[in-house]
Amino acid sequence: GDSVTQMEGPVTLSEEAFLTINCTYTATGYPSLFWYVQYPGEGLQLLLKATKADDKGSNKGFEATYRKETTSFHLEKGSVQVSDSAVYFCALFVSGSARQLTFGSGTQLTVLP
Amino acid sequence: DAGVIQSPRHEVTEMGQEVTLRCKPISGHNSLFWYRQTMMRGLELLIYFNNNVPIDDSGMPEDRFSAKMPNASFSTLKIQPSEPRDSAVYFCASSRSGGSSYNEQFFGPGTRLTVL
Numbered sequence: 539g540d541s542v543t544q545m546e547g548p549v550t551l552s553e554e555a556f557l558t559i560n561c562t563y564t565a566t567g568y569p570s571l572f573w574y575v576q577y578p579g580e581g582l583q584l585l586l587k588a589t590k591a592d593d594k595g596s597n598k599g600f601e602a603t604y605r606k607e608t609t610s611f612h613l614e615k616g617s618v619q620v621s622d623s624a625v626y627f628c629a630l631f632v633s634g635s636a637r638q639l640t641f642g643s644g645t646q647l648t649v650l651p
Numbered sequence: 652d653a654g655v656i657q658s659p660r661h662e663v664t665e666m667g668q669e670v671t672l673r674c675k676p677i678s679g680h681n682s683l684f685w686y687r688q689t690m691m692r693g694l695e696l697l698i699y700f701n702n703n704v705p706i707d708d709s710g711m712p713e714d715r716f717s718a719k720m721p722n723a724s725f726s727t728l729k730i731q732p733s734e735p736r737d738s739a740v741y742f743c744a745s746s747r748s749g750g751s752s753y754n755e756q757f758f759g760p761g762t763r764l765t766v767l
Contacts, residue, residue, distance in 0.1 A: 570753055581655070581742050581758030582694075627694065631753040638684065639756065643693040 540565045542628050542642035550648045551618055559613040559645045561602075561628035569630040571595075571604055571611040572639070576625040585613075585626070618649045653677075655759035657743050663765045669731040672762045675724055676745030684756060685718055685728050686742040694742075700726065701748075733766045740764070 545560040563569065570589040574582040586595035591606035600615045611628060628642040656675040664670055676683050685697040698708040703720045711718070715734070720726040730737055740763050744756040 579760070581744070581760050582756075583758065584755050633753075638682075638696070638699060638753075641694045 540569070540630060540632055540640045542630055542640055544626075544628050544642035544645050546643075546645070547625075548646040548648060550650065552650050553620055554617045555649075557613070557615040557618045557622075557647070559626055559628075559647070561611045561613065561642060563609050563611065563628075563630050565609075565630055565632050567632040569632045571602070572629040572631070573600070573602055573611070573613050574627040574629060574641075576627065576644070578624070582627060618647075620649045620651050623647055623649045655743055655745055655757055657741075657759035657762050659762060660760065661763045661765075663767065664733055665767050666734055667732045668766075669729065670733045670737075670764060670766075672728040672741050672743075672764070674726045674728070674743030674759060676726070676743070677757055678724070680745035680747055680757070681723065682746045682748060682754070682756075683720060683726050684744040684746075685726070686744065686758075687739045688742060688761070689739045697728070730764075733764075735766045738764055738766050 542563050572587045573585040575585045576582045586597040588595040588604035591604050594603045602611050602613045625644045625646050627644045629639045631639050658673045681702050683700045686694055688694045697710045698718045699706050700720045718728045740761045742758050742761045744758045746754040746756045748754050
């Protein structure tokens with residue numbers, strides 16, 4: 539079946555540090571890939587997406603590149619801010635999947651001033 | 652736009668009581684999802700509706716859980732009887748359509764349920 543594996547957290551960084559959160563996937567078809575973010579006390583919201591191999595999704599300084607050869611979609615940001623503290627979820631969608639999105643377990647990020 | 656609305660935001664109840672969680676999806680969205688989030692199990696899809704019809708309820712834990720969508724603007728998730736292990740944050744999400752294409756899911760703020 540389809541699955542998403544994320545690096546385990548929590549991750550704690552100082553402000554302006556470089557961020558990488560690893561995400562790998564297995565899928566029965568050709569998936570679209572997503573990163574969702576959950577700020578404290580809120581629901582999840584879409585951060586960025588990529589729908590085909592070598593696509594790069596980007597938003598709010600975050601980037602992730604769809605790597606089919608390594609089945610990965612790692613999230614990166616060059617300089618994190620305290621306001622980036624949140625839980626980040628990698629997810630995939632395979633066309634025709636009745637269960638819609640398959641989420642990873644989430645990675646808690648804390649950015650210290 | 653108001654976004655997905657969930658009520659109540661917090662619910663504390665005693666074991667054995669009935670709990671009803673409510674969701675109003677974004678107007679014009681025809682797919683609705685109920686999720687449960689816990690530290691131990693992460694984010695789990697419980698049930699998914701398309702055009703008010705349940706499409707996939709394989710994530711519903713057991714017969715104590717039931718979900719309905721009587722119309723396009725309202726859904727409920729009911730737990731009867733509730734147990735302490737049901738304590739979690741329950742999210743409702745909606746999107747424009749289901750089927751074979753992906754459309755962004757918009758999440759509500761969640762209901763934090765505590766069963767004592």
